Each structure stands twice: as C-alpha cells, then as structure tokens.
Amino acid sequence: QVQLVESGGGLVQAGGSLRLSCAASGRTFSSYSMGWFRQAPGREREFVAAISWIGGGTSSADSVKGRFTVSRDNAKNTLYLQMNSLKPEDTAVYYCAAAQYYSGSYSNFRVYDYWGQGTQVTVSS
Numbered sequence: 001q002v003q004l005v006e007s008g009g010g011l012v013q014a015g016g017s018l019r020l021s022c023a024a025s026g027r028t029f030s031s032y033s034m035g036w037f038r039q040a041p042g043r044e045r046e047f048v049a050a051i052s053w054i055g056g057g058t059s060s061a062d063s064v065k066g067r068f069t070v071s072r073d074n075a076k077n078t079l080y081l082q083m084n085s086l087k088p089e090d091t092a093v094y095y096c097a098a099a100q101y102y103s104g105s106y107s108n109f110r111v112y113d114y115w116g117q118g119t120q121v122t123v124s125s
Contacts, residue, residue, distance in 0.1 A: 002026045002114050004096050009119030016086050016123070022079040022096030022116055030074040033102045036081045037109055038092035038121075048094070049081060050106035059106050064090075086123045093118040 008020040022034070035050035049060040049070035058070050069082040079096055097112035105111065 002029065002032060002098050002100075004098060004114055004116035006094065006096050006116040006119040009094060009121045011122045011124065012086055014086060014088055014123055014125050017082070017084045018086065018121060020081040020083065020094055020096075020119060020121070022081075024077045024079070024098065026077070028100070029072075029077040032098040032100050032114075033106065034070075034072060034079045035097045035099070035106055035109075035112055036070060036079075036094060037097060038090075038094045039118075040092040043092075045095075045109055046092075047107035047109070051079070052103060052106070053101065054103060061107070083121070086121075088123045088125045091121060091123050093120050 003025040005023045033053045036048040037045050038048050039045045051058045051070045051072050067085045071080045095118045096116045098114040099112045
C-alpha cells in the first residue's frame with residue numbers, strides 16, 4: 001500500500017510556472033507507474049501526464065504537451081509535474097495516482113489504485 005500527498009499548488013498568473021510534488025510513503029515507490037490527473041469544477045477528471053515504473057517512459061495529454069513535464073525521483077519517493085506557460089484553462093485540482101507494476105493505458109484513471117488528496121492550481125488571466 002502507498003499513501004500519496006501532493007503539494008506545490010497555488011495561484012499564478014497566466015504564463016507563469018509551478019512545480020507540483022507528490023510524496024509517496026513506503027519502500028516500493030519504484031514499482032509504481034505514476035500519473036497526474038486534474039479536475040475542474042463541473043468537469044470530469046482529466047488525464048494530464050504519467051511516467052512508467054519501467055524505464056521512466058512518459059506520456060502526456062495533448063493539451064499540456066510542450067508545457068508540462070512529468071518526472072520522478074525514486075530515491076526520494078517523489079513524483080513531480082513541472083508546469084510552464086500556464087493558462088487559465090489549466091485551473092483545477094491536481095491529483096497524483098499510483099498503479100503498481102502497471103504498463104498500458106496510463107490515461108485511464110481506473111487502472112490506478114491509490115490517489116492523493118489533491119492540490120489546487122489557479123491560473124489568473
């Protein structure tokens with residue numbers, strides 16, 4: 001089992017940057033593929049980016065490609081999301097999620113077993 005705690009959210013102007021972190025408990029973080037999702041008020045949960053437990057391969061949504069970068073530090077049990085060139089439409093609660101030994105459809109929220117509590121990101125125009 002793993003517990004996830006996000007941090008790093010806040011209020012930023014359009015064009016600015018934020019780095020989200022997701023700290024994981026336990027000693028098996030490296031065995032989890034990790035994902036970032038977001039949910040804005042009145043909208044469905046949306047895939048943002050993911051990083052595989054094998055080889056560190058990444059994938060991201062078209063809406064954030066070229067602006068957001070997902071990475072992980074297994075020694076620190078931490079997942080990151082570097083967000084640049086932020087837009088007002090990026091405003092949402094951002095969640096990290098974990099799926100142990102998983103390789104496949106990272107954009108499907110159903111494959112993730114563990115979720116953090118979320119961190120609010122607000123981008124002003």
